Amino acid sequence: MNDDRSKMDCPTCGYDRLPARARVCSKCGASVAAAPSPAAAKIIDYRTLIARSTADFVGRQWVRDAADAFLKADGPRSFLLLGEPGSGKTSFLADLVRRRGYPHHFIGRGSRIDLPAVLDWRNPVRFAESIGYQLLRDYGGWIMDWPAWGITISQNVKELDGLLVGAQVGEFRAKPRPPDRPALTVNQEVKRFGPAAQAIGVYIERFVLDVEQIVRQLLTTPLQAIANRWPEHQIVIVVDGLDEAEDYSSPQRTILKLLPNGSLPPNVRFILSSRPGKHLTPDFMSQVQPFWLSEDEAGDRDPRTIEDAKAYVEQLAEGESVAAMLTRRRIEPDAFSEQVARSSQGNFLYLYHYAQGVRGGDETLLDLDRLPEGLFGIYADFLGKIEEKREDVPWDGAYKPVLGTLAVAQEPLARRQIASFSGVPPTTVGTILTRLKPFLDTAGTGTTRRYSIYHSSFGEYLVSEENEDYIEGREAHVRIVTHYRDRYWGDWTRLAQEDYARRHLATHMVSAGLHEALYALIHQGWMRARFAADRYTYTGFLADVDLAWHAARSQARPDLPMLARFQTARQLVGLSAYSTTTDLQTLARQGRVDEALIHVRLENDLEQRFEKLMAIDATLKEAGRRDQTLLDEALDMARAFEDSAARARALGDLAVVLAEAGDGNSRIVFDEARAAARAVGYDHFRAAALCEVAAAMAQAGDDRAGLAFDEAVEVAHGLESEVSQAETLGKLAVALALSGRYDGAVEAAHAIRRDWERAEALRELAVVLLKAGDVRADAIVDQAWEAARTMQEEYGWQRAIALRHLAVALARVGDRRADPVFDEAIRVTHSIRNEWHRSEELSDLAAALAHAGRFDQAAALIGSVQGDWER
Numbered sequence: 001m002n003d004d005r006s007k008m009d010c011p012t013c014g015y016d017r018l019p020a021r022a023r024v025c026s027k028c029g030a031s032v033a034a035a036p037s038p039a040a041a042k043i044i045d046y047r048t049l050i051a052r053s054t055a056d057f058v059g060r061q062w063v064r065d066a067a068d069a070f071l072k073a074d075g076p077r078s079f080l081l082l083g084e085p086g087s088g089k090t091s092f093l094a095d096l097v098r099r100r101g102y103p104h105h106f107i108g109r110g111s112r113i114d115l116p117a118v119l120d121w122r123n124p125v126r127f128a129e130s131i132g133y134q135l136l137r138d139y140g141g142w143i144m145d146w147p148a149w150g151i152t153i154s155q156n157v158k159e160l161d162g163l164l165v166g167a168q169v170g171e172f173r174a175k176p177r178p179p180d181r182p183a184l185t186v187n188q189e190v191k192r193f194g195p196a197a198q199a200i201g202v203y204i205e206r207f208v209l210d211v212e213q214i215v216r217q218l219l220t221t222p223l224q225a226i227a228n229r230w231p232e233h234q235i236v237i238v239v240d241g242l243d244e245a246e247d248y249s250s251p252q253r254t255i256l257k258l259l260p261n262g263s264l265p266p267n268v269r270f271i272l273s274s275r276p277g278k279h280l281t282p283d284f285m286s287q288v289q290p291f292w293l294s295e296d297e298a299g300d301r302d303p304r305t306i307e308d309a310k311a312y313v314e315q316l317a318e319g320e321s322v323a324a325m326l327t328r329r330r331i332e333p334d335a336f337s338e339q340v341a342r343s344s345q346g347n348f349l350y351l352y353h354y355a356q357g358v359r360g361g362d363e364t365l366l367d368l369d370r371l372p373e374g375l376f377g378i379y380a381d382f383l384g385k386i387e388e389k390r391e392d393v394p395w396d397g398a399y400k401p402v403l404g405t406l407a408v409a410q411e412p413l414a415r416r417q418i419a420s421f422s423g424v425p426p427t428t429v430g431t432i433l434t435r436l437k438p439f440l441d442t443a444g445t446g447t448t449r450r451y452s453i454y455h456s457s458f459g460e461y462l463v464s465e466e467n468e469d470y471i472e473g474r475e476a477h478v479r480i481v482t483h484y485r486d487r488y489w490g491d492w493t494r495l496a497q498e499d500y501a502r503r504h505l506a507t508h509m510v511s512a513g514l515h516e517a518l519y520a521l522i523h524q525g526w527m528r529a530r531f532a533a534d535r536y537t538y539t540g541f542l543a544d545v546d547l548a549w550h551a552a553r554s555q556a557r558p559d560l561p562m563l564a565r566f567q568t569a570r571q572l573v574g575l576s577a578y579s580t581t582t583d584l585q586t587l588a589r590q591g592r593v594d595e596a597l598i599h600v601r602l603e604n605d606l607e608q609r610f611e612k613l614m615a616i617d618a619t620l621k622e623a624g625r626r627d628q629t630l631l632d633e634a635l636d637m638a639r640a641f642e643d644s645a646a647r648a649r650a651l652g653d654l655a656v657v658l659a660e661a662g663d664g665n666s667r668i669v670f671d672e673a674r675a676a677a678r679a680v681g682y683d684h685f686r687a688a689a690l691c692e693v694a695a696a697m698a699q700a701g702d703d704r705a706g707l708a709f710d711e712a713v714e715v716a717h718g719l720e721s722e723v724s725q726a727e728t729l730g731k732l733a734v735a736l737a738l739s740g741r742y743d744g745a746v747e748a749a750h751a752i753r754r755d756w757e758r759a760e761a762l763r764e765l766a767v768v769l770l771k772a773g774d775v776r777a778d779a780i781v782d783q784a785w786e787a788a789r790t791m792q793e794e795y796g797w798q799r800a801i802a803l804r805h806l807a808v809a810l811a812r813v814g815d816r817r818a819d820p821v822f823d824e825a826i827r828v829t830h831s832i833r834n835e836w837h838r839s840e841e842l843s844d845l846a847a848a849l850a851h852a853g854r855f856d857q858a859a860a861l862i863g864s865v866q867g868d869w870e871r
Contacts, residue, residue: 042133044121046097046106053094056355058315059308060092066291067096071234071269076289078259080280081273083293085457086349086375087305089273092293093240096271100236103134107241107255122245124255125214131237132218135226143222215258227265234267242274244456256284294346305346312348313337316355325358329366336368343371349455350375353382356438379461383469386435393431398424400469402432404476407459408511410504412443412450417500421480477512481505485517496529506544515551519562522548584612588619593627610637610650617657626661635669648676648689652696659700670697674708684724687715691732698739709736713748726757733761737768742776749780759787759802763809770813781810781817789824797837800829804845811852822849826857830864 063081070079081089090106097104105127121127135143226235245255256279259270272288274280276297295301316322317333326336344350357365362385365371372381387395401422405413409421415433419426433440433451441452453459463473484505488495496502509518522545530541549566587596593616600612613634620626631654638654641647651673659666670693677689694708709732716732719725729752736745749765752758762784769777788802803825810818829845832838846861 042129043137044105044126044130046094046104049106050094050098053091054098056312056315057091057095058311059304060088060095062302062304063092063291063293064096067271070271070289071236074266076287077264077266077268078270078272078288080285080288080290081271081293082276082290082296083273084275084295084347084375085455085460086347086352087294088308088348089293090240091348093238093271093273097238102236102238102271103131103138104238105130105240105255107239107244122255124245124258127239127255128215128218128258132222135222135235139222139226143225145217145221145225215260220260220264223260223264223268227267231265231267234269236269236271238271240273242272243277243279246277246279301346306341309341309344309346309348309351310337312351312355313340316351316358319359322358325363325366329363331366331368336366339368339371343373343377345374347375349457350378353378353438357382360438375457376461376466379458380468382438383467387469390435393428398428399432400471401476401479402429403436403462404471404473405479406436406440406451406453407462407471408473408476408480408508409452410507411500412441412452413500414447414450416447418451420483421476423479474512477508478514480508481512481514481517490525492523492525492529493532496526496533502530502533502540506547510547510551515548515555518544518548518551522566585615585619588616589623593620597630606637606641607646607650610634610641613637614653614657631657631661631663639672644676644679644681645685645689648673648680649692651676652693656696656700659702666700667702670700670702670704674711683715683719684721684728687712687719687724687728688731690715691728691735695735695739698735698741705739706741709739709741709744713744716748717751722753726752726754730757730761730764734764734768737765740772742769742772742774746776746780755787755791756798756802759784759791760805762787763802763806766806767809767813770815781815785817785821789828797832797834797841800825800832800841800845803828804841804848808848808852818852822852822854822857826861829861 067079070076081092083089093104094106096102105121107122107127132144223235223237226233239255239259242256256274259272260268292302293305314333314337317326317336323333326333340351340354344354354365364385372378387399390399393399401424402418405418405422413421415426415429418424418433419429422429424432439454439458441454443450461467462471463476464470484495484498484501488498488501495505506518506521509515509521526544527538527541530544531538534540545566549563552562552566584596584600587593596616597613600609600616613630617626617630617634620630634654638647638650641650651669655666655669655673658669673693673696674690677686677693680686680689690708690712694705694712697705697708712732713729716725716728719728729748733745733748733752736742736748745765745768749758749761752761762780766777766780766784769780784806785803788799788806791799791802803821807818807821807825810821825845829838829841832841842861842864846858849855849858849861
C-alpha cells in the first residue's frame, strides 16, 4: 500500500507543507481538524479523565525535566514513574498528554467508568486497539502490515479532502501468515492530502485472534514501520497504571507482560507509571529508567514533592469560599499551605479529598493541629464522619457489606448488583451510595447508572489492616461467588449469560480462596457455554484455566493430577478446531487419500495445511505410493507463505523430500529457500533461517551446504545482541555437528560468550561426537562439564540444571562420566539457596536419577523434597 502523508494543506492560509500529524497550522495558527473516522470507535476517549486529572494541576516541572532528559538520552527505551497511590502519577501523565498529544492508555480501574463493562481497560486487546488506531489516525493506514492479516490494499486517489476508508469489517478471524490468497483485498493510493484528510486502509470492528498476535500487529509492527520510515522522528507512547494491569483475568497475558521490549528502534520510547511491587520483575526493571514520585525503597522522598503540594494548597486557599473560611478562622495562608502539605506527605490524592472536604464546608479540616496524616489518615477521617451521620442505617449490617462489595468489584456495578452481592436492600444501598458520593465514580442514569470506587487505594484501605474498622475482603468475594453458585451452578448456559459472572467469577473464586469451586468451574459445560457467550472465542475460558492453573501451582503441595487436568483442558480447546495429523495419516494408509486431502484443504492456516500435506506425503512414501501432484501442491503452498522465515523453512523441508525422491528441482528449491532466509527482516531470525536451510541442504547431500553454513555463521557473528548471538551460535554448533562438520561445530560452540548457552551447546556437541566415535569427543565432554560447573550465576540453579542436563545426556549414550557428573549435580542442587528452586530442581534431578537406574539416590532426593515441604 502506498500512502504518503508528507504533504497536507492548511484550509485557512493554504500553506502546503504541514507535517502529517499537524492539528494546528504552523504558519497562521488556524486549526486543522481531523476528518471524522470510524477508527475513533477503537480509540478510548480519555478526555474526561484527562480534564479531571489535570484540574488544579500545579508544579511537576522537575518531573517533566527528568522525562525530557530521558527522551534526549541513549539507554533504556522506557521511563518508569514509580510511586505509591495518590503520588500524582496519573495526573502528571494526563498533563503530559494534554500538552503534547502523545498516544496514550490509562489502565487504572475507574479511569473509564463510562465505557461499557465489556470494554475492560485492563484488556491487552483494547490497549493494542486503542494505541494502534491512534497511530493509524496520526500517521495513516500504511503503518499497518495488512498482508499479515490476510488483507491486500491498493487504491489510487490523486487528491483527498475528506475521509478514505478502504474497507469496514465487522469481525475478522484471519490469522497472521494467511492462506495462499488474501481474505480481503482493498486498493488505495493517495497522491496529496487536502485539509482534514484521512486515509484508513481497513477498519476492523472486532479481532478474533491470539492476544500476542494482536499486540504485535496493532502496536509493535506500526511502531517499527514509523520508526524505520522516519528514523529522526521520535514516537512516544504513554501508559499509566501498569500495576492495575495485573488484575486482568489472564495473568500471563497482561499489558505489562505484552509491552514491546527493547527490540524496537531507539526512536520509539515509552513513558510508563506503576506502583512498586513484585509485578515489576528484575528483568523488566533492567530495561527501564525508574523515577520516584513518592518515597523510594530506601524511604527517601524528593523534597520537591512537598513544594508541589504547597503550591496546590496555595491555589486552594485563593478560592473565594476557602479564603473566606481562612479569614473567619484567622488562619494565615502560608501556615495553612505549609501544614496541609506536610500532613499530606506530598500525596495529591490526599490533597484532592482534602480540597473536596474544605470546599464542601467541612471546617473541622481547618484545625491544623489535628489534621489527618497521610492518605489512609484522610480515608479514616472521612469514614468516621460518615459513620457518625449514618442515622438509622446499620454500619456493620449495611454500610460495611456495601463498602466491601465496592472494594472487591472487578468493574463498575449497578445498584441492583450491589444489593444482590452485599445482601443489603436496594433502597438502603441507594442511601449509602448517596453518602459515599465523594469517594465514588458514577456513570449513566436511572437503571443504567453504575458505581465504582474513585481510586483503587480507597478499596485497598477498606479491606486492609490499616483500617481500624476492618472490612473482611474475603467475605465480600465469598458473597459474590455464593450469589452465583446458589442461583446458576450447573446451569452453565444461564451462568454464562450473566455478564459479570462470565467475566469475573473465576477471579472472585481465587480471591476468596475457593479453589475447589474454581477447579469445578473448569468443566466442559462451562467451556461450551463461555465459548458461545463470548461470541465463539475460547479466550475467556482459557483465562479461567490459567487462573485455576496458577491457583493449583501456588499450593504448598501442588495437586499434580489437577494440574494435568488443566493442561488437558488447554489441549482440548486446541484440538476442537483441527483435524489431527495422525487422523490424516491413518486415512492415507487406508487408501483414502482424496478424503484426507479434503480435510487438509479445509484448514485455514497455510502453515498447518503445508505440514499436514507433508505428513500425508511421508505416509505415502512408506507405502511406496508417492504422488508427484501432491508435492507440486506443497511447493505452491510453500512459495505462498507471507512470512520469509516460514517460507524458507517450508521450502528447505520440501527440497529435502525432492532430493530424496531424486528430483533435480531440489537445487532450485534450495536456492529459493536461501533467498527467503536472506529476506528475513531481523538479523537474529535471519541467522536462524539460514542455519535451518543449511542443515536441510546438508541432510539432502547438497554440495553447497558448506557455503550456506558459512553465510549463517557470518550473520551470527554480526549480531549485536549477546543473547541472540549465543542462541544462534548454539543452534549452528549442533547443526554443523549433525552434518559431520565437526571443526566448524567446535569453533561455533567456543565462540559463545554467555555461560549457559555455551554449556548447553558443548553438551549437545559432545553427544553427537560420542555417538559418531570422533576422537574429539572426550575433550568436548570435559569442556562441557567445566562450562557447567564454572557457570557465573548468583543463585546456583542454572548451574544445577546444566549439570543435570549433561549427566542425563552422558547416561543415555552410556558414557562412564555420567556418575561423577550426577554426583556433582546433587551437591550443587542441595546448595541452591531459594527453597522453591531447590525443591523443583531436586524433584527433576530425582526423576533423572531414576531414569538412569540410580534408584537409591533418587529416593533420597525425594525425601529431601518432602522435608523442604514440611518445613
